Amino acid sequence: MAAANTNSMISLRAVTKRFGNFTAVDAATFDIAAGEFFSLLGPSGCGKTTLLRMIGGFERQSTGEILIDGEPMGTRAPNQRPTNMVFQSYAIFPHLDVAENIAYGLANRPVDKATIARKVAAALEMMRLDGLGNRRTNQLSGGQRQRVALARAIVCEPKVLLLDEPLGALDKKLREEMQIELRQLQKSLGITFIFVTHDQEEALSLSDRIAVMARGKVLQIDTATALYEHPNCREVAGFIGNMNFLEGRIAGVEGGLAAIEIGDGQVVKVPANGQAAAGGNAILAIRPEKIDAHGSATAPQPGTNAIRARARASSYLGDRSLILADWRNGAAPVSVSLQNRKSLSGDGSSGIGIPGPDSELWLTWPVEAGVLLTS
Amino acid sequence: MTAISEAASDQYDQPATRRPEWVDGLWLIAPTLAIVVGMMLVPLLAIIIVSFWTQTGFDLEATWTLENYALLFQPEGKLYRILIVKSLWVSLVATTAVVVLAYPMAYFMAFRIQRGKLIWIILLTVPFWTSYLLRVFAWKVILGFNGVINSGLKAVGIIGPDGLFEKPLEFLLYNPASVTITLAHAWAAYAVLPIYVSLEKIDRSYLEAATDLGDSKWKRFWRVTFPLSLPGTIAAILLVFIPTVGDYITPTLVGGPSGIMIGNSIANQFIKSNNAPLGAALSCVMMLAITVAVCLFLMAIGKKRLKGADI
């Protein structure tokens, strides 16, 4: 569901940033729709901040063009762009109190004092900061500082709000609360949010769409479900959630399904993506929770993939159990996550049970649960 | 047992057996305290006491009297009153000039120099490698009747029979202006450092945030950079203003009759006029005047700004 060019709020055209001969952002080209909650996700140092700062005008791209609401930004300074930024460190002015901080940007607008006071009061209320207007900023808690930083940017009514890991400095519980608040805020204001994070859960739960980046490149842009269910490369598949990779060779393509030879004469099937051609190398990616483990006596049902394996280790995690199983000499073991639906006996030996070490297993999964990666 | 392990075991002691914290603190400041008491407090007290005595011939008469102070309010004391006000004024102008000169220098060092800041700081101290006296004397050479400026102007023909001026410029030296110029130059380096430190400390994200919120560079300077550099700027102002009020080397060398300041007059009382009590009283009044001036200054800046600036 890529945003159509016509109503996109942000358009990046081959935006590249080089520091010396190091490429921090490599030819980023994508669109962000108006009102979208868009996340940039990737490991540390992959260029998320650099890309965000280029959109905000704090950094000048080496090549490429950035359009905001149809207008090319060129060399425009941050104060000439319809964007506002929430800094990772919040950057709340220490010499001003909370209300003065929030009013900071409004002073640059042609509005009278009464309007400013009204807007600041409304922002304080919206961000649940009532009564803190005259507080000095060093007397605020982490969550309050975060909300002041948000309020200060939002009163300026930007078209696009840029947020650089805004929740990074908060503890887990507060972060989860703020995530919900942030999402509600974005929905009610309808402002386009560009949100930088390296926390995949945060990105998955908040965003309309997510761009996964690595080494300066944008690897995939999709919704949370699509990224999780249909990653387009090994890197994305491995970065988001856990994934097993079974390497092999495409034996044939038939009826939209590719048959993959994964060694020891075992063949598994997977929905073929467009480029799958017989003879090529391929990787079958399968999530641990989509695999089922059966005792060796159970015969695999037809229509599902099944491979022989031997349990190496297992661990009981309460709601689920994790099994690590060897399936072929020299290949990485497959991890399987089983929901513990039925109650186990105290010693874990009955019920669906966790297979003991060295027990023979059939690992099965529906054909459509696998993802074919050709790269 | 080493001092460190002693300190570490301290925290497990019963409160009753613990040395109070201020005793430890006292030990730490003891050397400083000894110097402050011995070299500053005692002489200061001596000055204050002597200011209430009188001089008869070559002897000090240790009977308490307010005469020295009373003199300042009588018609004969007019000269001293004028000198005190003039000294405050000259210092104020010099301090202003110093800060106006030093601020851009500090700003340049803090924001424009990326590498080798240490070299710039060392370069800044180069003038201190010669004595204060020599630096002041250098200005005498520059501003004098046959000095650098006048001979320079002569050489290019501005001074001479056909020039703009017939004779070398006499107004350059021996007046309050030359004192101000010399003071400003001699003290500029002292002001750069504290201003530089407070500018350097400013988190760059504050500046980016200000720009993000719509400020132009100029506006951002006045709304963020300058207020956040106030602690250093105030320190610089006090650092220059307080010692220059009482300076007497500069007015002696480049001030001439019209450029003398209260420091000269005080020195005179002790050395030439042999009237130590009057000199002491003048010193006390000068200290009081400086204190009042500084307090007024700090009050003008306002309590709120200072509070914000100390972060």
Ligand SMILES: Nc1ncnc2c1ncn2[C@@H]1O[C@H](COP(=O)(O)OP(=O)(O)OP(=O)(O)O)[C@@H](O)[C@H]1O
């Ligand atoms: N001013 C600069 N000069 C040189 N290299 C830089 C500069 N700024 C960033 N880089 C490099 O560019 C790369 C991307 O940096 P960036 O800050 O965008 O990473 P990031 O994805 O935001 O990482 P993190 O999650 O750790 O914040 C890094 O390797 C970094 O070292």
Ligand SMILES: [Mg+2]
């Ligand atoms: Mg970053």
